[in-house]
Amino acid sequence: MRASALIAFLFLSSAACRSGQPPAPTNPIPSRHPIVLITIDTLRADRLGSYGSTRGLTPSLDAFARGAARFTAAVSQVPLTLPSHATILTGLHPAHHLIRTNDGFRLAATVPTLAEQLKAAGYRTGAFIGGYPVRASSGLARGFDRYDDEFLRSPDATERSADEVLRSATAWIDAKGSQPFFAWIHLFDPHSPYAPPAPFAAAHRDTPYDGEVAYTDAAVGRFLDRLGQLGLSVAATIVIVADHGESLGEHGERTHGTFLYDATIRVPLLIKLPTVRPEPDTTYGRNTDGKTVGRTEAGRVVDVPVETADLAPTIAALAGTALTRSDGRSLLPLIGGAKGDPDRPAYAESYYQNVLLGWSPLRAVRTRQWKYIEAPRAELYDLEGDPHELQSRLNERAALATGLQRALTGLEAAARSKDDVHGAGANESVERLRSLGYASGSTAPAPAGRAIDPKDRVAVWAEIEDGIDLTARDPASAEHKFARALQLQPDNGLAMKYLADLRFRAGRLREAREEYRRAIAAGFRHPDAYVNLASIAEREGHFDEAREALNRAVELASSDADAWNRLGLLEARRNDVGAARRAFTRAIAVAGDRPEPYYNLGLIERRAGNETAAQTRLQEALTRDAAYAEAHYELATGYLLARQPERALEAYRAALASRPEYAEALFGAARAELDLGKNADARRDYERFVKIAPNEYRRQIAAAQAAIKRIKN
């Protein structure tokens, strides 16, 4: 959404800114066996044959289900990718891990994770990511030795195929050491846009979502075969679950996130426990002589409600450890045959349209038979008689509804009383909610008549969602969709903001500014709007206005590292070194794992004449991203000026290793080589520089040509 800001500081400095791209088990379990968790994004339970589908899309998952425990009433706590995965990987409800939607939230360092716990228990931990929402910077990477989301570094990459993810995971698993491992594998394919590869595209021309499901199933099948060859289909725990489903038009919802109907919150969940006891020094594959412990009764069906929050305590128990806190409970007793509670109220919530549009949040509890949805107009469904939730029974079953409402309130009260670890974090979450647009930051749905019920305005959201999807490939149609949303709801600030974004990207800056101001006047105060207003003002040379807008952005979102970073760049441009230093320091304070603010601080220190501090900061940037070409380059330039050509050359080479077409680094390397008497190398690098340098380096090109001539003579 944001334009990237570039600023040159020094001679030959190129881009100065990168905008950043439990309870114990009831029976003994063979400890220290491998654990594989596969989350399939956006997979509806009813697409699996084992869940009653007759479409024939999932032969591999169905074969797996025959040897696993299958849960028919597994409930995702949030039908959105990042918050749902945060629950799966912490065992906490959103009220505790504090991630409410995909954007603008980051798992706080105070929230303990399953991966940390397993790592502490001696497990090797690896995560293999399929889609952008669970990128490392979401905070989910904490506790993983390896977090493979590197494909996101290439521009415009937002997802990769199941086969690519599984190839990476397989390589990691193959490199097995003596340690047991925990692998989390995230497959994003069924998420929109639906574009299955051949031959699934042709086979599901009219139902491309089904094509994505069929493709993912085939990829998972190949992976499970590979695990079988390694002996892991007997030795490992394998959990397969979805983060949420997909509405596919039910209740007027095209994808997921807004509503809490079963199309999105009831997820497939299959768990296969190890069937042999792994011997400590045995290589998988030879390890077939262990005793059968038989904990997974093949084909066991668990029909009582469970939560995806139960997975982390279950996995922790399987690894012989326990989470420090959890809102879930281990599923091992149920897998072992315990009866369970059909009336356990499994929790679900959606703050999506509350955050985006200021509409009421929704919360629900689901038992085996009933679902109560708290909303301005509450709903009650009998899932046995009415699985598609078409007929609310609220009026006929008022007492039942009241009881479920009370259960929901009870869950909330329990959440509050357990909230000790991060009182401050909870405040920050409220601030994040406020900063993301309209949200009041309230954690309770507004009473009837006070807030908009999402089901009354779903048509508005459908237009906006279509517009978002069309933005990249067909901006004109996208503009039409946002305009349609504004016809349906003239004060919809989000639609205004997206219109403004379209115009901003098209370079229609005056119109963009007008639309951002309208959105803000309509009450939609989103930091991105201020950031882009700042960018427009900056391009027009109105630095004070830009500074004012960025200050509004960081006021709204004091943990927005990108906004702080931009403010620092702007202060640097205004020649206020002190203010720039303060802003970059704030960026570091809120996102210490990002290299850009360190880099920018390095350049500021250099400008202030503090070369030692500058080099320290540049090194710190490289600690966070060893392939940061510009940081290598700036370090090299410092060495060159300090007459340390050998170190300079080494750093220029590192810059060129990250970016072979880095013209400035070629020029610098040639200079260092001249100083070292390596004339042939210098000539080669000058020649390459002349070949690729852009025209604005006329002076440097002339200098390079003169140097080449001198070397020849």
Ligand SMILES: [Zn+2]
């Ligand atoms: Zn998802």
